[in-house]
Amino acid sequence: xxxxxxxxxxxxxxxxxxxxxxxxxxxxxxxxxxxxxxxxxxxxxxxxxxxxxxxxxxxxxxxxxxxxxxxxxxxxxxxxxxxxxxxxxxxxxxxxxxxxxxxxxxxxxxxxxxxxxxxxxxxxxxxxxxxxxxxxxxxxxx
Amino acid sequence: xxxxxxxxxxxxxxxxxxxxxxxxxxxxxxxxxxxxxxxxxxxxxxxxxxxxxxxxxxxxxxxxxxxxxxxxxxxxxxxxxxxxxxxxxxxxxxxxxxxxxxxxxxxxxxxxxxxxxxxxxxxxxxxxxxxxxxxxxxxxxx
DNA sequence: CACCATATTGAGATAATGTCTCATTAAATC
DNA sequence: GATTTAATGAGACATTATCTCAATATGGTG
Ligand SMILES: [Mn+2]
Ligand SMILES: [Mn+2]
Ligand SMILES: [Zn+2]
Ligand SMILES: [Zn+2]
Numbered sequence: 001x002x003x004x005x006x007x008x009x010x011x012x013x014x015x016x017x018x019x020x021x022x023x024x025x026x027x028x029x030x031x032x033x034x035x036x037x038x039x040x041x042x043x044x045x046x047x048x049x050x051x052x053x054x055x056x057x058x059x060x061x062x063x064x065x066x067x068x069x070x071x072x073x074x075x076x077x078x079x080x081x082x083x084x085x086x087x088x089x090x091x092x093x094x095x096x097x098x099x100x101x102x103x104x105x106x107x108x109x110x111x112x113x114x115x116x117x118x119x120x121x122x123x124x125x126x127x128x129x130x131x132x133x134x135x136x137x138x139x140x141x142x
Numbered sequence: 143x144x145x146x147x148x149x150x151x152x153x154x155x156x157x158x159x160x161x162x163x164x165x166x167x168x169x170x171x172x173x174x175x176x177x178x179x180x181x182x183x184x185x186x187x188x189x190x191x192x193x194x195x196x197x198x199x200x201x202x203x204x205x206x207x208x209x210x211x212x213x214x215x216x217x218x219x220x221x222x223x224x225x226x227x228x229x230x231x232x233x234x235x236x237x238x239x240x241x242x243x244x245x246x247x248x249x250x251x252x253x254x255x256x257x258x259x260x261x262x263x264x265x266x267x268x269x270x271x272x273x274x275x276x277x278x279x280x281x282x283x284x
Numbered sequence: 285c286a287c288c289a290t291a292t293t294g295a296g297a298t299a300a301t302g303t304c305t306c307a308t309t310a311a312a313t314c
Numbered sequence: 315g316a317t318t319t320a321a322t323g324a325g326a327c328a329t330t331a332t333c334t335c336a337a338t339a340t341g342g343t344g
Contacts, residue, residue: 017311017320039301049323054302070212073331075301089260098258104250109269112242117274118231124268127251132259159291159340181330191294196331215302217330 013059021048025056029066035077035097069097071126087124091131098131155201163190167198171208177219177239211239211268229266233273240273 011018011026028045029036042053057078060066064084069077071090079088079097087100105125113120153160153168170187171178184195199220202208206226211219213232221230221239229242247267255262 015320019311019321021322037301051303051323052321055321070214072212089254089258091260092263098260100254104254105247105267108246112231112244112246113269113271116231116240117277118233118240118269118271119277120269120271121234122270124270125247125265127255127260127262127265129255129260129262129264135259135261157291161292161340163293179330193294193332194292197292 010060010063010065013063015059021052022056024048025053026060026065029056029060029078030080032080035069035079037075037077039075041078069126071095087126089127089129089131091134092128093130093134096131096133100125100127152202152205152207155205157201163194164198166190167195168202168207171198171202171220172222174222177211177221179217179219181217183220213237213268229268231269231271231273233276234270235272235276238273238275242267242269 007026007030011023015022024045025041025048028041032041038054038057041057042048042050045053057066061068061078066078066080067086069079069088069090071077077097079099081099085103087103087105089098089100091097103125105123109120109123112118149168149172153165157164166187167183167190170183174183180196180199183199184190184192187195199208202220203210208220208222209228211221211230211232213219219239221241223241227245229245229247231240231242233239245267247265251262251265254260
């Protein structure tokens, strides 16, 4: 979770006025359990305009409060916690997302970049598979 | 590149009839230099319907002839050569894409999956940075 | 080869997601 | 409270992709 006074700071996020609608978006996002799409967020706070929701999501990403997951064909999903570099493990069955704090691929990235003369500037790693609870459940999908 | 008789096989791709339109799509794709979006492909062969182009792209992915890149906000881009597992290095300046043949992160993936009780089923690694030619050029964007 | 059964196509409707405009609203300051 | 203008949001627009289903073309069959 994110602490209260950090939240106050986040609300300013490069804007010059702290507004009601943006406050609603931020409060909703930091209280969200698990990941969400932009549309799900919009639906949960219909009193806030879509434009504002999208604008705030961009700011929250820039501020490192949330991170954005591009899971294959689906719409991007957002997750709390993007302050420092990390990766994701996505369950292909239930869609849950597990944060991976340690990078573990830095050396490989540097090696490859050097080999091709690139100046590396970041990377993205996503691991797909079935999570523990989906393996356990073994429910049959008709 | 892909050899001629492999192409003939590819044309069947789970269909029961080899058709003209699909042939056009496949020929165009395998002759494409670099990466392309679905829309670019459609525009280059306007005599083929959009639905057929998209359908064939899906088949070509399933067949491992092409792979699909999800680069952040942009529309997905396609590349020849997805026969075996590999990764990508994307130039953040010119957008060019370099295939990375060796995986190099398998061990890390397995370690992490085991730690969280996942049954791993694939992963995706993308490296971002400036490519050699963009570093060299140093053209100033007004 | 002509003919048939039906797999495949494609024009256009629809869907999903996101961006943009600009009249209106409401922070912040005085 | 009045003023300034940052910020909002309704709705138009854009982009990308999927779906529908009448029309078409393919691969057999006789
Ligand atoms: Mn995360
Ligand atoms: Mn590739
Ligand atoms: Zn990393
Ligand atoms: Zn790999």
